[in-house]
Amino acid sequence: MFLLNDRRRLPALLTALAIIVVACGGTAVSSPAASGAPGGSGAPSGAPKMGGSITVAVEGEPASMDPAFDYDFVSGLAVDSVTEPLLKFCENDTKLCPNLAESYQVSGDGLTYTLKIRHGVKFHDGSMMTVDDVVFSLNRIRDPKLASYVGWMLANVADVKAPDASTVVVTLSKPDALLEYALAATSAHVVSKKFVEANGDKFGKPEVGSIGTGPFKFVEWKSGDHQKVARFDDYWDKANGGPYLDDITIKILPEPTTRVAGLQTGEIDFIINNIPSDQYATVKAINNVDLTFTNSYYGEWITFNTKKAPFDNVKVRQALNYAFDKKAVRELFYGAEAAPTKATLVNPSLWTFNQPEWQAAWDQLPAYDVNLDTAKRLLDESGVAAQLNGTEIAYYESTPSIKGAAEAFIDSMGKLGIEVKARKVTYQENVALQFGEHNNYDILVASWGSDFPDPSGNLRPNFASENIVAGGANSSAYENAKVDELLAKQNTLVDKAERAKLLIEAQKLIAEDAPVIVTAYPGWPLAVNKRLAGYSVSSLWYWASLFKDVYVK
């Protein structure tokens, strides 16, 4: 078993080798910064052509073809091509656009969502989609017995009904500011009632797969090897572009170096997200591949367990914030143009509404730029600095920036004469710590990206005390009654200006309490073979149908 653990150290070693062997004379890495707006769009050259096959690499086996279990970064590539949500994110994720629902209306009290369902949409088996399928799909996700991974998104839904053949009414038990986004995620993917009932337990699994209304239909899934989808010629939205490609193979390649080798040999055409930062230089050096970056809602940070001494002391947390050189670490892993951080997980690309207010608040936020004198002063004032000796920072090594942040943190503590120990865990163990009981670590390197284009998607899960429980994301076990109140209240409001005000106030309180050190807002890397065009990737690519308009030049 130690051999398996040893594998964790492999990527760094191999990358060094790969860079030496392959990228001799390659270009230097320029910025992977979240700088451009909607990233990685393959500029169309001439009219799109029909046909062609492409291969996409992912790092692990997808969980399911069933949208109910698509809540990760690999399952969606196939699922979002086969089944579709009622609404979709558009205009760089700042808005919701019609999809399988032509329009939707929210009642004044925020409790009733009325959706007009599109007519003439065909499932892959040729049958027509009806409101029954829509009601069935939403109720299925809500069914506790299914234990859908995205069931929580519809937690406040009390009832789903179809009063006539083109209307679906969703009634809530209490107002929920995030519900409209859930209508554009896998929680609102429409599956065929007939097909799901006919296949029962087998639905979504390799032997049966799934059918939907999407631009591509399920062909096969060979466990551990690949998934394959093919163009659906009766797609309802053909007038607005694709699908053009004959088929798409989604190949499972756990080893980053092999994925990059696939880009080099041309066997892999497309990789989103699954490129570690220490491979950027190698990928950039490949002639026939474009590497671009898209803004993300993602953040990486060092989190203090505020329920444990001495991290329950705000001066200690602020001191450690001042002691850590965020800029140096960020630039080392994400390049010189990497977006600067402040003491918040709401990075500028998440200002999806009331942008001027968020900008003004950002200007006021502390950045905790490195200052050892301030750090020492605050530590002296806290009177508990000695307790920091021998505390542990838990982290995993498979993501270079996570490992780097932890090592830099240990280093910066050393400069203050404090010995912090490394507690190396696997990625999965780290997940279990970040989302566990939040009582079995001192310091942790964490990461999180909002599920929705909404600042509360980063603030509430990570800082509301209701999420200190197992399964919750509040990894600093941060508890502040005022913050709790603000975060809970904004979630019941529909008025965005009012919500922005409350969220900004909560953000300020959290920044002052410094439960975390924000280290980076990494962008999503995207590597595409130059023979492809028509692709566009946004911050919320994991909910999007990525291949609809892609074609081979």
Next chain:
Amino acid sequence: MVAYALRRLLGLVPVLFFVSFVTFGLIRLAPGDPVLIVLGGKKVDPATAAVLREQFGLVGDPFSQYIAWLGRALSGDLGESFRLRQDVVSLIVDRLPLTLELIGLSMLIAIAVGVPLGVLQAHRRNSVIDYAGSLLALIGLSAPVYFSAIVGVLVFAVWLGWVPAFGAGSDPLDQLHHLLLPAAALALGTIALTSRMTRSAMIEALTSDYIEAARAKGLPERTILVKHALRNALIPVVTVTSLQVGFLLVGSVLVETTLGLGGLGSLITDAIQNRDYPVIQATVLLLTVAFSILNLATDLVYGVIDPRIRLG
């Protein structure tokens, strides 16, 4: 010999019980809640987590969980993978053939290269061939298989373009083309060991009296090497080589993950990393059976090579 084999197989039953019990306990001691890991670092609704815990059979004390698992296992139901949501038995059935092909091809390469190399080295002791062979063995033994696999990809797939960089291929010929690189990378260590064993056993055989006698009779060198010396040198070679199948199995775990082969090895890696208890449990049992049968087969082969060895 049949009675002997049956007795050995019967002895496997208590071993399997013991292994299943220990595995069951050990994986539960490893840190990391499988429910949280399955949900993959995202928000979890406590109610959903509770239903999953129930579905996964993780409710109650570990001993009663084991009894429940054992009851189902004895009726042939090894459960469903937590993460992949697929039946464990069909997962293994899907994935085992590729691993067997990989190991088989690897073994073929190892024997086809290792034995002749060892014979040649023994025949031309202290020559350039001997030293080159020893160097190759040194490299083969010390380079970890994932490392040789990656170097192989960079050289033979990226630079020379002779073989694909990853994957298993579709039809048999395509599959052979795809598996050549992973099998060769996997075989390196075994080539090294086989050639070293053959070399030393051959040297011993070649200096013995009956070879002198054969030479005195004027037999051709080829006949002496192959028919007389090699046959006698084979016993230790067979022992070591067949035990290597076990190491190949372990190596396949690494090479499959590195080169994107969806066999049993990558299934095991994935299962252990993701605390996928039912898959770990089933694959460990399968490996136990495989190793036991391998050892038995080795013992039986002795009898074939050297009729003086009687099993019973």
